[in-house]
Amino acid sequence: MKKICFFLIMLLFFMLQATLFQPFRVFGVKPDLLLLSAVSAGLLFDLKWALFFGIIAGFLKDILGVQDFAFNVAFFSLWSYVSHLVSRKVHLDNELFAAIFVCVVAFAHIGISRIVFTFLGITTGSTGVFARTLLLEPLYTALFLPPAYRVFARLT
Numbered sequence: 001m002k003k004i005c006f007f008l009i010m011l012l013f014f015m016l017q018a019t020l021f022q023p024f025r026v027f028g029v030k031p032d033l034l035l036l037s038a039v040s041a042g043l044l045f046d047l048k049w050a051l052f053f054g055i056i057a058g059f060l061k062d063i064l065g066v067q068d069f070a071f072n073v074a075f076f077s078l079w080s081y082v083s084h085l086v087s088r089k090v091h092l093d094n095e096l097f098a099a100i101f102v103c104v105v106a107f108a109h110i111g112i113s114r115i116v117f118t119f120l121g122i123t124t125g126s127t128g129v130f131a132r133t134l135l136l137e138p139l140y141t142a143l144f145l146p147p148a149y150r151v152f153a154r155l156t
C-alpha cells in the first residue's frame with residue numbers, strides 16, 4: 001500500500017510539474033519534482049523499489065519532452081541508486097541534510113546533462129540560461145523537499 005501511495009504522489013508531482021507549476025517559474029526555472037521523487041525513493045526504499053521508482057520518474061519526465069527519450073530514465077535510476085547507497089552510509093533523517101543532498105544531486109544532474117548533450121552535439125541553449133538553471137533549479141527543488149519528504153517518510 002505504501003508503494004502505491006508513493007506512485008500516486010509521483011503521478012501528482014508529474015501533473016503539477018506539467019501544469020500548475022508553469023506560472024511559478026523563478027527566472028524561467030521551476031523545481032524538478034520528479035527528480036525529487038527519484039532521490040526520495042532512493043532514500044526511503046530498498047534498492048529494487050528505488051530503481052523501479054527512479055525509472056518511472058525518469059519515464060514521466062521524458063514524457064514531458066524535456067530531453068531525448070530515455071535520457072531521464074537512465075539518469076533518474078542512477079540518482080535513485082546513488083541516493084540508496086548514500087542513505088546506507090549517511091543518515092539523512094534530518095530534512096536539512098536531505099535537502100542539501102537533493103540540491104547536490106540536482107546540481108550534478110544539470111551539469112552532467114549539459115556535458116552529455118554537448119558531447120552528443122545537441123544544442124542546449126545559451127550559457128546564461130544554463131548558469132541560471134544550474135544555480136536556481138537545485139535550490140528551488142531542495143525547497144520542496146521538506147514537505148514532500150514528510151509525506152514520503154510517512155509512507156515508509
